[in-house]
Amino acid sequence: MPKIEILSTVLSAKRVKLSKGWYKFSRNTLSVLGLITLIIIVLAAILAPYITPYPEHAGPYTNFRESGQPPNLKHLFGTDTVGRDVFSRVIFGYRFSLLLAVVVISLSVPPGIVLGLVAGYTRRRWLEVGIMRVTDIFLAVPPLVLALAITAMLSPKLLNQMMAISLMWWPWYSRLVYSITSSLRHEYFVHDAELTGARKGFILIRSILPNCVGPVLTKITLDMGFVITLGASLSFIGLGVQPPKPGLGTMVADGAKRLPAEWWMTIFPALAIVFVILSFNLIGDGLRDMFAVEEI
Amino acid sequence: MFKYIALRLFHSLFVLLGLSILIFFISRIMPGDPARVALGPLATEEQVQKLRVEMHLDKPFPVQYYFWLKSVLHGDLGRSLYTRRPVVTDLNEFLPATLELVLFSFLISLIFGQVTGVLAGYFRNSWFDGLSRMVSYIGVATPAFAVAIFLLLIFSHILGFTPAVGRISIALRPPPRVTGFIILDSLLAGQFKTALNGLKHIILPAASLAVAHIAQEGRVTRSSIVDNMQKDYVAAHVVHGIPTQSVMFKYLLKPSLIPTVSIMGLDFAFILANAFLVELVFMWPGFARYAVTVMLNKDLNAIVAVVLIVGVAFAIVNLIVDIVVSFLDPRIRLQRRGG
Amino acid sequence: MPKDNPLLEIKNLHVRFRVFEGELRVLNGVDLIIYEGEKVGLVGETGCGKTTTIKSVLRVLPSPPAKITAGEIFYRGKDLLKMKRREIPALRRGEISAIFQDPLTSLNPVFTVGHQLQDIIKYSLKQQGYDHVSKKEIRLRAAVLLKETGMPDQERILKSYPVQLSGGMRQRVCISEALRVTVRLLLADEPTTNLDVTIQDQILRRLDELVEKRGTSILLITHSLGVVRNLTHRVYIMYAGNIVETAGTKDLFTDPLHPYTGGLLKTVPKLTGEGVSEGIRGRIPNYLNPPQGCRFHPRCDHAMPICEKEKPPWFSTGDNHRVACFLYRG
Numbered sequence: 001m002p003k004i005e006i007l008s009t010v011l012s013a014k015r016v017k018l019s020k021g022w023y024k025f026s027r028n029t030l031s032v033l034g035l036i037t038l039i040i041i042v043l044a045a046i047l048a049p050y051i052t053p054y055p056e057h058a059g060p061y062t063n064f065r066e067s068g069q070p071p072n073l074k075h076l077f078g079t080d081t082v083g084r085d086v087f088s089r090v091i092f093g094y095r096f097s098l099l100l101a102v103v104v105i106s107l108s109v110p111p112g113i114v115l116g117l118v119a120g121y122t123r124r125r126w127l128e129v130g131i132m133r134v135t136d137i138f139l140a141v142p143p144l145v146l147a148l149a150i151t152a153m154l155s156p157k158l159l160n161q162m163m164a165i166s167l168m169w170w171p172w173y174s175r176l177v178y179s180i181t182s183s184l185r186h187e188y189f190v191h192d193a194e195l196t197g198a199r200k201g202f203i204l205i206r207s208i209l210p211n212c213v214g215p216v217l218t219k220i221t222l223d224m225g226f227v228i229t230l231g232a233s234l235s236f237i238g239l240g241v242q243p244p245k246p247g248l249g250t251m252v253a254d255g256a257k258r259l260p261a262e263w264w265m266t267i268f269p270a271l272a273i274v275f276v277i278l279s280f281n282l283i284g285d286g287l288r289d290m291f292a293v294e295e296i
Numbered sequence: 297m298f299k300y301i302a303l304r305l306f307h308s309l310f311v312l313l314g315l316s317i318l319i320f321f322i323s324r325i326m327p328g329d330p331a332r333v334a335l336g337p338l339a340t341e342e343q344v345q346k347l348r349v350e351m352h353l354d355k356p357f358p359v360q361y362y363f364w365l366k367s368v369l370h371g372d373l374g375r376s377l378y379t380r381r382p383v384v385t386d387l388n389e390f391l392p393a394t395l396e397l398v399l400f401s402f403l404i405s406l407i408f409g410q411v412t413g414v415l416a417g418y419f420r421n422s423w424f425d426g427l428s429r430m431v432s433y434i435g436v437a438t439p440a441f442a443v444a445i446f447l448l449l450i451f452s453h454i455l456g457f458t459p460a461v462g463r464i465s466i467a468l469r470p471p472p473r474v475t476g477f478i479i480l481d482s483l484l485a486g487q488f489k490t491a492l493n494g495l496k497h498i499i500l501p502a503a504s505l506a507v508a509h510i511a512q513e514g515r516v517t518r519s520s521i522v523d524n525m526q527k528d529y530v531a532a533h534v535v536h537g538i539p540t541q542s543v544m545f546k547y548l549l550k551p552s553l554i555p556t557v558s559i560m561g562l563d564f565a566f567i568l569a570n571a572f573l574v575e576l577v578f579m580w581p582g583f584a585r586y587a588v589t590v591m592l593n594k595d596l597n598a599i600v601a602v603v604l605i606v607g608v609a610f611a612i613v614n615l616i617v618d619i620v621v622s623f624l625d626p627r628i629r630l631q632r633r634g635g
Numbered sequence: 636m637p638k639d640n641p642l643l644e645i646k647n648l649h650v651r652f653r654v655f656e657g658e659l660r661v662l663n664g665v666d667l668i669i670y671e672g673e674k675v676g677l678v679g680e681t682g683c684g685k686t687t688t689i690k691s692v693l694r695v696l697p698s699p700p701a702k703i704t705a706g707e708i709f710y711r712g713k714d715l716l717k718m719k720r721r722e723i724p725a726l727r728r729g730e731i732s733a734i735f736q737d738p739l740t741s742l743n744p745v746f747t748v749g750h751q752l753q754d755i756i757k758y759s760l761k762q763q764g765y766d767h768v769s770k771k772e773i774r775l776r777a778a779v780l781l782k783e784t785g786m787p788d789q790e791r792i793l794k795s796y797p798v799q800l801s802g803g804m805r806q807r808v809c810i811s812e813a814l815r816v817t818v819r820l821l822l823a824d825e826p827t828t829n830l831d832v833t834i835q836d837q838i839l840r841r842l843d844e845l846v847e848k849r850g851t852s853i854l855l856i857t858h859s860l861g862v863v864r865n866l867t868h869r870v871y872i873m874y875a876g877n878i879v880e881t882a883g884t885k886d887l888f889t890d891p892l893h894p895y896t897g898g899l900l901k902t903v904p905k906l907t908g909e910g911v912s913e914g915i916r917g918r919i920p921n922y923l924n925p926p927q928g929c930r931f932h933p934r935c936d937h938a939m940p941i942c943e944k945e946k947p948p949w950f951s952t953g954d955n956h957r958v959a960c961f962l963y964r965g
Contacts, residue, residue, distance in 0.1 A: 030433075136307075137314035140607045142569035145587075149603050152591035153323055229439040233573055236441050237588055249441075256445055256577065260453035267449070270442040278437035528740040531695045536755045536812055537728035537762070551745045625745055626796040 024290045031286025034279040041276055045094040052088035060244045071264055078264035080255065086264060089246035090272045096247050097276060100162055100231040101224040107166035109220065112173025117208065119174065120181025132178065135171040143168060143226075144233060151239045161240045165230055169223070176219060180212050214291030221284035225277040232273050248273050304618060308611040312604070316368075319603045320361055323596045368604075376590065376598045383601045386586060391605075393463060394571055394582035396477040400498055401505035401567050409510040410556070413517025417552070418544065420522055428514060435511030440570035444504035444577040451500060458500050461579040464493050501578045505570050509563045513556050520552040554625045561617035565610050641709070642820055642852050643669040643692070648706035650687055650696070652922075659922035661687050663876040663930065664946070665706070669820065669852050674843075676863030676884065677856045678899070679873030682919050685856045686736075688873075689822045691716075693733055694723055710820075728762035732818040734842075736825040738805035742797040748808050749793030752777045752815070759816045780811040785841050803834040807841070814845055821846060821853045828857065839866060860899055864888065869955070872896050875920050875930040877946075882956040892958040894935050929961070937962055 026032055049055045053076075063083035071078045077086035119131040138146070143165070150164035184190060184207075193207055232249030234240035241247025243254065248269045255266025352360045376383050416425045438446075451457045463478050464470060468490055471481040479498065482491035524530065525548060533543045568584075575585040583605070590598035650662035661684050669675050679685050690696045692708055694715060708715040710731065718726075735741045743751055753773045760768050778789040784807040786792055797805055806826060813821060826842060827835040843866050846853045855867055863870050863884060870887050872880040872895065880893040891897045898915035917934035920926055926933055932942040941961050950963040 133310065133314065136311045137318060140311050140315045140610060141603060142565040142606065142610065144566075144569035144572060145603060145606045148572065148588070148591055149319065149599050150322060152594065152599060153596070225437065232439055233441060233570075236573060237576065238592060252441065252445065259445070260449055263449060266445055270438075270445060273442060274434065274438045277439075278433065281433065281437055526697075528735060528737060529743045531690075532733075532735060532741040532809075532812075533743070533751075534695055535693050535727060535733050537724055537758045538754060539724065539758065542754075547743055547746070551743070554745075627744060627798050 022290075025286045028286045028289055030282045031289070034282025034286070037275065037279040038283060041094055041279065042098065044091050045098050048088075048091045048095060052085075052091050054085040054088040055092075057084040057088045058092035058246050068262055070262075077268040078262075080251075080265050081258065081262075086251075086268055089251060090248070090269055093246045093248040093251060093269060093272065094276065096241050096245070097228045097231060097273070100165070101227045103162045104166045104169055104227045105220055105223060107162075108169035109173050109216070112170035113177050113209075113212070113216065115170070116174040116177025116212075117181055120178045121185060121208065131174065135174045135178075138168050138171040139175070144230060147230060147234060148237065148239060151234060161231060161234050165227060169227070172223070173216065173219070176215060177212050180215065181208050184208055184211060214287075218284055218287045218291065221280055221287055225280040225284075228273065228277055228280075300622070301615075301619065304615055308615060312607055312611060315607045316365070316600075316604055317361065319600050320364060321357070323600050324357060324360060364600075376595055383598050386598070387583065387601070387605065390581065390583040390586045392477060393580060394568075394575070394584050396479065397498060397501055397505070397575070397580060397582060398564075398567055398571055401502040402564060404502055405506035405509040405513060405563065405567070406560075408506070409513030410517055410553075412510065413514040413556070414521060414549070414552075416514065416518040417521025417525070420518075420525075425518070428518075432511035432515050435507045438508070439573075440504055440508065441573040441577060443507045444501065444574045447500050447504055448577060458496050463497050463581065464490060465497075468493055501574045501580055504574045504577070505567050508570075509567065513559070513563065516559060517552060517556045520555045521548065524548055524552050550624060554621060557617060557621050557624060561610075561614040564613045564617075568606060568609060640671075640712070641668045642671050642673075642711060643667070643854075644707075644709040645688070645692070646707045646709070648688065648691060648708065649704045650684075650691060651702045651704055653700050653702065654923075657923050660925055661876050661922050662691075662706075663925070665873075665876070666878055666949075667871055669854055671819070671852055672850055673852050673869065674846065674867045675852070675854050676867035676870040677854055677873060678858065678860055678863055678870060680858050680919065683873045684876040685873060686824055689733065689824055689854070689856065692822065693727070693731065694718075724758075725762060728759040729816055730818055731820045731822065732813040733822040734806075734809050734813045734824065734826045737829050738802060738809050739797060739829075741809055742805060744797055746796075747793065748795055748797060748800070749774070749777060752780070752793070752808065752812055755812055756780075756815050763816065776815075777811070780815055781807070783814075783845060784808075784810050785837075802830045803838060806830060806838055810838075810842060810845070814849065814851070817849045818851055821851050822856070823853060824856045825858070826855075827862070828859075860888075872899070875925065876922070877930055877959065879931065879960065880958045883954070886954065886956050890956070892952065892956070892963060893931075893960050894937055894962070895931050929959075 044051060048058075052058075061082075061084055065083065066075075066079050067081055067083040069075055069079040075085045075087065077090060080086055080089070115131050115135070119128045119135075122128055146168050147161070147164045150167065151160050154160040154164070190207055193202075231240055232247070232252070235247040235249030236253045238250075238253065241250050243250055251269035252266050252273070255262070255264075255269065258265050348354055352363050355363075371384065372382065376386055412428050416428045419425055435443075452459065459465065470478060471485040471487050471490055478494040479491050482488070482494055530543060530548060533547050534540070538547070571582065571584040572588055574580070575582045576588060579585070583602075587598075587602040590602065645665055645667040648662050648665040649660075652659040652661055665684070665688055667675075667677070667688070677685055677688075687696070687701075691703060692710075692715065696703070703716060706716070710726070715723075715726075742748065753770075756773050756776055757768070760773070774793065777793060781789040781792055786804060786807050792800065792804065792808070797808075800808070810826075813823075823842065827838050830838060839862065842853075855863060857863060867884050870882065870884050871878050872887075872893060874895050880887070880891070880896050882890075882892075887896065888900070891900055895915070902915065915934060920930055920933070926943075928944050929935075929938075929942045929947050932938040935942065939961060945961075947959045947961050949957045949959055951957045952963060
């Protein structure tokens with residue numbers, strides 16, 4: 001068969017696979033809802049300066065005459081102790097959360113995958129054990145504690161938060177990819193590829209990596225939620241986004257001092273966090289269904 | 297079996313050692329001068345220099361680590377730069393509070409998680425199942441500090457059921473210290489009113505910590521039961537005449553608990569970590585709140601000690617979980633042996 | 636072959652399964668009789684509804700997706716389908732018993748073999764009125780059962796978990812479980828299909844011995860004609876939810892009537908090595924939309940116009956040989 005025909009067959013096969021995948025995903029109403037919610041949140045965050053009623057409130061702004069207002073028509077979520085519009089700040093707050101999630105995932109997933117592939121595939125026992133031991137060390141402590149410790153030892157800023165979390169997030173992916181790779185290692189199709197003289201890198205990328213796509217993508221989606229939680233928790237303690245910047249966790253912490261009288265200062269940022277994490281989780285569930293092997 | 301435990305212990309020790317090196321390394325390469333931070337800007341240069349030598353800060357890193365490790369093995373975790381007391385003393389004072397909280401929370405999540413999971417599994421697709429599914433989605437998506445704040449708002453401020461801060465009311469005198477667990481100690485001393493008071497104080501923070509895990513464990517148990525219900529051996533048990541009660545509550549339950557128990561180690565880690573947040577909200581005088589304080593104050597010695605303690609606790613719990621799982625599931629036990 | 640009152644009589648059984656795409660009309664009117672002391676074979680390819688049939692008899696069909704839409708199952712004169720729930724355990728503990736296809740999944744992986752076997756024995760003995768049998772006696776009985784099925788070293792086996800035993804040993808355990816007390820009817824669903832070829836014969840013969848010794852009737856279900864040849868008195872051939880032919884075993888082999896039976900016989904490889912064994916063209920039908928009339932007609936070389944329109948009734952060709960095929964009309 002001439003190359004062009006092969007290419008078009010492969011492309012159409014991929015298209016069919018994608019549409020079948022989407023079909024499986026869309027069967028789950030909740031997941032689709034999550035996807036829609038997430039798209040709205042992301043768009044809102046990107047367009048924050050343009051769509052929020054009081055974009056200047058996201059920085060150092062004070063107006064004590066307007067402070068302490070409960071939710072009303074002018075300020076949907078009310079105002080905080082120095083007069084800033086909570087709604088606008090929440091939208092801007094999403095920027096920090098999403099940025100954090102994207103940066104951490106981008107920095108930590110690729111090295112994690114690579115290490116997992118190498119550890120799972122290599123025949124050199126010392127390499128496999130070495131990598132996995134290092135992974136274990138990073139996993140010996142709950143992520144929050146380690147992130148707290150590292151951020152604390154640096155100076156508390158969003159940037160450092162990102163660095164700290166990225167530093168300790170890769171082991172989860174190494175472990176996941178390692179377990180998939182090492183279980184596939186002895187399968188026939190890998191064996192055949194080796195026998196026909198294919199280079200190791202080639203085998204890894206073409207035969208083993210595709211099998212990791214499903215679980216890794218699902219995990220990434222769910223991890224976005226985890227990372228956002230982690231970031232919010234760090235900010236809550238005071239080691240993340242510093243005031244006057246509108247980090248969601250920071251806002252919850254500030255607002256908590258005003259409970260119960262001025263509840264809106266803390267409840268709305270908290271709900272905002274729940275919403276974004278919920279959408280990621282719902283999408284993750286849908287992805288899991290999408291990648292699930294159908295039983296005959 | 298013992299070989300298995302020994303191997304795991306060895307592995308844990310190795311990992312803890314590596315962890316100590318990692319965290320010590322990070323703490324020592326951080327910018328800033330710990331000695332200066334400890335003594336404050338008013339101290340003289342000589343005082344700072346003296347402290348520097350005392351802390352071995354002028355020596356190369358491996359030497360510093362050696363000194364530190366030596367003292368740790370002698371039970372000395374250094375001196376807190378913040379409280380000026382030996383870290384061990386600080387730990388002694390604060391650790392029991394957190395342990396009590398964490399264990400209580402673990403217990404709550406265990407009981408409620410399993411019960412909801414089992415019921416949801418047996419009554420699959422009923423209204424209960426659907427409701428618990430919705431609730432669990434929200435439970436998993438809410439960070440612990442948010443749960444704490446919501447619960448605080450509803451139960452303390454609005455409904456007034458439970459107090460908002462601390463372990464026991466200021467008006468009451470704490471019981472004589474036996475275990476450090478206020479509730480337990482009160483019961484042991486016969487002070488029931490104090491015990492009840494302590495219970496009222498602990499319920500909200502413990503619930504905040506437990507919510508996410510009730511949700512998670514509940515779902516896992518439920519799907520495990522649903523999966524296993526369709527297995528051939530369940531039908532075989534019924535066909536061979538085992539009464540339904542026995543099939544449901546013995547033969548179906550045991551294999552279904554295995555996936556849940558496997559994640560309990562991780563859950564414990566998260567409960568411990570989230571305690572750092574919840575203790576702040578409820579002003580619980582525990583180890584985690586102490587940890588946050590030392591972190592905010594860049595108290596290096598204490599930070600290293602804290603991370604290590606958490607690592608040790610996690611390792612112990614993981615070991616226990618692994619042992620329990622291999623009891624429940626003989627397949628794991630036997631495969632390790634190479635059988 | 637004692638032929639008194641029928642032990643089991645299935646009459647016109649229709650079973651449907653509710654699935655996302657619609658309803659699977661799996662069983663389409665199954666008729667089957669077993670007499671006391673008889674050894675009967677039920678042969679049909681995978682997916683033809685054999686397991687569904689016996690699950691209906693045992694009343695372990697998963698009721699939400701499955702539905703029995705018509706038919707009766709008489710056991711010693713009583714309709715099992717109309718029996719109350721609480722009367723059924725009595726049947727399971729002393730009258731009807733079963734062996735399933737996959738021994739690994741039929742045994743609970745987290746309990747020892749001994750634990751499961753002894754528990755089952757306990758309940759069967761209770762049913763028979765022995766309320767307080769000591770644990771030791773039950774253990775002894777379990778060991779005896781294992782020995783009867785040909786297992787050495789019974790004590791060790793009792794303490795083992797299913798995962799520690801080989802396939803053949805597991806199946807022997809299942810046989811012990813099924814025959815722990817003398818039952819009247821044993822339903823054996825492909826007892827050796829998942830086992831190594833080398834021990835299939837052994838297990839089948841052992842099963843045959845045990846059944847004969849106890850005078851138990853057996854319904855031996857398999858997809859292989861070769862298996863039923865020497866082990867049964869009569870055979871039923873099943874296709875896509877219908878019984879298509881039934882005869883005494885010898886008669887069936889010497890004089891197969893239904894085109895499907897003929898096809899099945901041709902697929903048995905000949906030891907003489909002459910010629911390649913042929914398959915039957917086509918595949919089993921889609922139960923969502925099964926063929927009208929005779930369900931086999933799309934694959935049949937002798938199909939006639941009437942086969943597409945009407946479901947063929949039974950036609951008798953003497954001496955207990957009956958076939959559901961219009962070829963034998965009149």
